[in-house]
Amino acid sequence: MQYAQLDIADLEREMATLAQRYSAVSDSNLSLDLTRGKPAPEQLDLSNALDGILEGDYVSPSGIDARNYGDLRGLPEARELGAEILGLPAERIIAAGPSSLTLMYQVMDAAYHYGLSGPSWAGEAPVKAICPVPGYDRHFTLTESFGIEMTNVPMTASGPDMDRVEALVESDPCVKCIWCVPKYSNPSGCVYSPETVGRIASLANRASAGFMVFWDNAYAVHDFEFPPAVLDDVLARAEACGNGDNVVLFGSTSKITFAGGGISFVAGSPATLDKLEARLSVMLIGHDKVNQLRHARFLGGRVEAHMRAHADLVRPKFEAVDRILHASLDGLGIAEWSRPRGGYFIVLETIPGLAAEVVNLAGRAGVRLTPAGATHPYGRDPDDRTIRLAPTFASLGEVEAATEVLALCIRLASARRIRADRDT
Amino acid sequence: MQYAQLDIADLEREMATLAQRYSAVSDSNLSLDLTRGKPAPEQLDLSNALDGILEGDYVSPSGIDARNYGDLRGLPEARELGAEILGLPAERIIAAGPSSLTLMYQVMDAAYHYGLSGPSWAGEAPVKAICPVPGYDRHFTLTESFGIEMTNVPMTASGPDMDRVEALVESDPCVKCIWCVPKYSNPSGCVYSPETVGRIASLANRASAGFMVFWDNAYAVHDFEFPPAVLDDVLARAEACGNGDNVVLFGSTSKITFAGGGISFVAGSPATLDKLEARLSVMLIGHDKVNQLRHARFLGGRVEAHMRAHADLVRPKFEAVDRILHASLDGLGIAEWSRPRGGYFIVLETIPGLAAEVVNLAGRAGVRLTPAGATHPYGRDPDDRTIRLAPTFASLGEVEAATEVLALCIRLASARRIRADRDT
Numbered sequence: 001m002q003y004a005q006l007d008i009a010d011l012e013r014e015m016a017t018l019a020q021r022y023s024a025v026s027d028s029n030l031s032l033d034l035t036r037g038k039p040a041p042e043q044l045d046l047s048n049a050l051d052g053i054l055e056g057d058y059v060s061p062s063g064i065d066a067r068n069y070g071d072l073r074g075l076p077e078a079r080e081l082g083a084e085i086l087g088l089p090a091e092r093i094i095a096a097g098p099s100s101l102t103l104m105y106q107v108m109d110a111a112y113h114y115g116l117s118g119p120s121w122a123g124e125a126p127v128k129a130i131c132p133v134p135g136y137d138r139h140f141t142l143t144e145s146f147g148i149e150m151t152n153v154p155m156t157a158s159g160p161d162m163d164r165v166e167a168l169v170e171s172d173p174c175v176k177c178i179w180c181v182p183k184y185s186n187p188s189g190c191v192y193s194p195e196t197v198g199r200i201a202s203l204a205n206r207a208s209a210g211f212m213v214f215w216d217n218a219y220a221v222h223d224f225e226f227p228p229a230v231l232d233d234v235l236a237r238a239e240a241c242g243n244g245d246n247v248v249l250f251g252s253t254s255k256i257t258f259a260g261g262g263i264s265f266v267a268g269s270p271a272t273l274d275k276l277e278a279r280l281s282v283m284l285i286g287h288d289k290v291n292q293l294r295h296a297r298f299l300g301g302r303v304e305a306h307m308r309a310h311a312d313l314v315r316p317k318f319e320a321v322d323r324i325l326h327a328s329l330d331g332l333g334i335a336e337w338s339r340p341r342g343g344y345f346i347v348l349e350t351i352p353g354l355a356a357e358v359v360n361l362a363g364r365a366g367v368r369l370t371p372a373g374a375t376h377p378y379g380r381d382p383d384d385r386t387i388r389l390a391p392t393f394a395s396l397g398e399v400e401a402a403t404e405v406l407a408l409c410i411r412l413a414s415a416r417r418i419r420a421d422r423d424t
Numbered sequence: 425m426q427y428a429q430l431d432i433a434d435l436e437r438e439m440a441t442l443a444q445r446y447s448a449v450s451d452s453n454l455s456l457d458l459t460r461g462k463p464a465p466e467q468l469d470l471s472n473a474l475d476g477i478l479e480g481d482y483v484s485p486s487g488i489d490a491r492n493y494g495d496l497r498g499l500p501e502a503r504e505l506g507a508e509i510l511g512l513p514a515e516r517i518i519a520a521g522p523s524s525l526t527l528m529y530q531v532m533d534a535a536y537h538y539g540l541s542g543p544s545w546a547g548e549a550p551v552k553a554i555c556p557v558p559g560y561d562r563h564f565t566l567t568e569s570f571g572i573e574m575t576n577v578p579m580t581a582s583g584p585d586m587d588r589v590e591a592l593v594e595s596d597p598c599v600k601c602i603w604c605v606p607k608y609s610n611p612s613g614c615v616y617s618p619e620t621v622g623r624i625a626s627l628a629n630r631a632s633a634g635f636m637v638f639w640d641n642a643y644a645v646h647d648f649e650f651p652p653a654v655l656d657d658v659l660a661r662a663e664a665c666g667n668g669d670n671v672v673l674f675g676s677t678s679k680i681t682f683a684g685g686g687i688s689f690v691a692g693s694p695a696t697l698d699k700l701e702a703r704l705s706v707m708l709i710g711h712d713k714v715n716q717l718r719h720a721r722f723l724g725g726r727v728e729a730h731m732r733a734h735a736d737l738v739r740p741k742f743e744a745v746d747r748i749l750h751a752s753l754d755g756l757g758i759a760e761w762s763r764p765r766g767g768y769f770i771v772l773e774t775i776p777g778l779a780a781e782v783v784n785l786a787g788r789a790g791v792r793l794t795p796a797g798a799t800h801p802y803g804r805d806p807d808d809r810t811i812r813l814a815p816t817f818a819s820l821g822e823v824e825a826a827t828e829v830l831a832l833c834i835r836l837a838s839a840r841r842i843r844a845d846r847d848t
Contacts, residue, residue: 067465097712142706259710289684291712
């Protein structure tokens with residue numbers, strides 16, 4: 001029965017039971033962590049063959065000595081791998097160093113100080129970014145570092161609320177960009193629908209000059225089910241409506257091979273790649289092509305097989321979270337959560353005003369969760385109800401134990417709040 | 425006999441002989457390249473053991489799984505390697521990704537937009553940088569990309585002309601930084617004297633707030649002779665006079681292991697490293713620690729032995745250049761060149777106004793040289809006399825052939841110029 005429909009006596013009985021269980025859990029010295037989207041050691045083991053895979057042959061099939069300087073667009077074979085991962089033509093892709101976040105910084109730096117699809121943003125005051133929420137905290141930190149104002153737009157099951165996005169872009173010429181994690185979105189796990197992708201591709205038609213879509217396709221191949229969910233090709237759709245220069249796409253092997261030790265990709269129109277290469281040439285003589293060659297040899301042509309092995313390790317953890325939350329919370333009317341078909345995160349929504357309290361309760365019971373608010377710009381979730389769960393790094397047993405504690409904390413915090421509300 | 429002292433008849437005879445030889449060389453379809461400071465394949469072969477050196481063990485002696493995110497200061501073992509290369513305490517060093525040029529960009533970005541040792545430079549107009557010339561073209565390109573004005577200061581055999589540097593810093597508060605390649609300077613090959621290092625370390629005492637010394641110690645261990653030349657510790661000397669926050673140091677293994685596939689280092693005071701780590705955290709979750717671990721395993725404790733093997737490959741090429749220039753140009757009074765004890769470059773000075781002409785002549789004869797002017801900000805050598813030679817990448821035979829052609833072109837251009845001057 002829904003907590004909200006319990007009478008006060010039943011609520012207080014429930015509170016007493018939960019408080020007793022919480023006290024017992026707190027005494028059991030748990031130390032569990034669901035904070036960050038890191039691959040588990042067993043996932044990393046899947047790529048241990050990377051080191052040594054070259055067997056002394058450092059020359060690419062295309063004839064480039066990977067050990068020397070040059071080739072700012074990356075090895076052809078690494079660009080082909082990017083094409084396989086991102087579903088784009090290789091000539092639209094630059095294969096780069098280990099961090100797509102660094103590429104995002106460099107692209108925003110280029111748009112802000114030098115201009116990408118239009119004049120530089122630096123002259124504008126203020127510059128504004130649309131941030132679908134819940135979203136990825138590192139996008140927000142990066143954006144804030146440029147002094148750019150962030151405007152929240154709610155996520156739906158099919159992507160950002162596009163009516164709101166279009167209205168913002170049309171009404172305010174200071175709006176210069178939107179952040180998107182279009183497949184298995186961080187943290188909700190939703191996949192943008194074809195309609196949403198199409199509307200995003202045409203945003204520049206409504207926006208002021210220099211508008212950019214930052215398309216962080218971090219989980220492009222991180223599927224749990226096969227055949228996997230399909231994401232529409234935003235670059236092709238943008239090019240079809242004359243906006244090819246207004247979309248920049250990002251990808252990475254950080255959660256395919258080694259986290260921080262892989263290679264990354266940036267993609268866009270020919271004009272965008274020319275401008276990015278010119279910017280890169282200021283700060284770089286060439287990417288680490290040795291690691292690009294390793295990745296091309298290791299992954300080229302077998303990305304899906306590799307990701308199936310990841311799925312076998314990751315899916316059970318997501319299923320465990322869902323199973324335990326269902327068993328503990330079904331029918332109580334106090335929480336909703338996502339059931340992604342891929343990616344790295346689950347988003348959970350408490351009743352309003354309880355997320356920070358649940359995270360605190362869990363922390364005191366030995367279960368570390370991502371700080372409440374981290375899913376929103378400036379660390380402020382206006383409804384204080386969003387919690388991001390990252391089940392990949394912990395072992396399956398730890399995920400189960402942590403989720404049991406989380407469910408308990410949600411029940412305890414919710415019962416207390418509902419009981420307190422009866423008095424007001 | 426010096427060309428300037430030949431009578432017109434002798435000069436014209438010389439010109440005729442040289443023109444005949446030049447014509448013969450031009451017909452011989454040479455294709456030689458002394459343009460860039462790239463390691464030769466045999467040098468790269470010295471590090472072929474890097475790939476595979478981990479033998480499946482990705483955990484550092486310090487207990488860090490190199491395959492996962494984190495550790496923005498780098499693996500402790502990689503910082504120790506930086507200490508061995510740069511002669512600094514490991515705790516003053518961040519071990520980073522493959523490119524020290526990227527670190528330089530990030531440091532200048534930090535100083536310019538956010539402030540490092542003082543307020544950000546962005547409010548100042550104009551911001552000025554002191555560029556000892558001849559210098560490194562990529563420093564100039566990077567500096568120019570921020571809209572910073574570059575002021576030339578001549579190099580001497582012991583480093584920049586410090587009287588000029590100090591006068592500039594004292595007289596103009598817009599001067600915010602100086603670029604230094606202190607050991608085997610690019611391109612002269614000189615090593616800054618202890619007196620010069622001391623005066624640079626104390627520059628901030630004379631300069632406006634936020635002044636920075638960018639100390640690009642790219643050739644710290646790239647010696648041809650052992651025991652090698654010793655460079656004074658600028659950071660210790662700066663700290664001794666209260667200027668520790670005003671010096672940032674850079675290093676890299678790009679010309680130790682793989683060019684663009686190694687690891688890089690940035691070093692400075694504790695306050696500087698805190699600020700840089702905060703900046704890096706905006707754009708990066710962690711460096712490629714797998715490659716850091718490879719480098720620590722491969723090079724740790726044996727840097728000098730490895731560099732001796734490089735020296736055995738590189739020294740003969742430098743000696744060949746010097747030998748051929750001596751044999752061809754001694755006593756003619758038309759060129760001077762450096763005889764570095766390490767590094768990657770030789771600088772050659774023609775009589776004024778001839779560098780571009782010599783580079784053109786050589787190019788038409790099939791010998792590509794770094795464009796004249798590249799050693800100076802904005803690509804403008806005001807005396808048009810500086811030519812940078814990069815003898816490492818070509819084979820010894822190619823270096824010999826290219827230097828013969830170069831010497832011929834210098835003689836031909838000089839004889840023509842001196843002859844023409846007789847008529848005016």
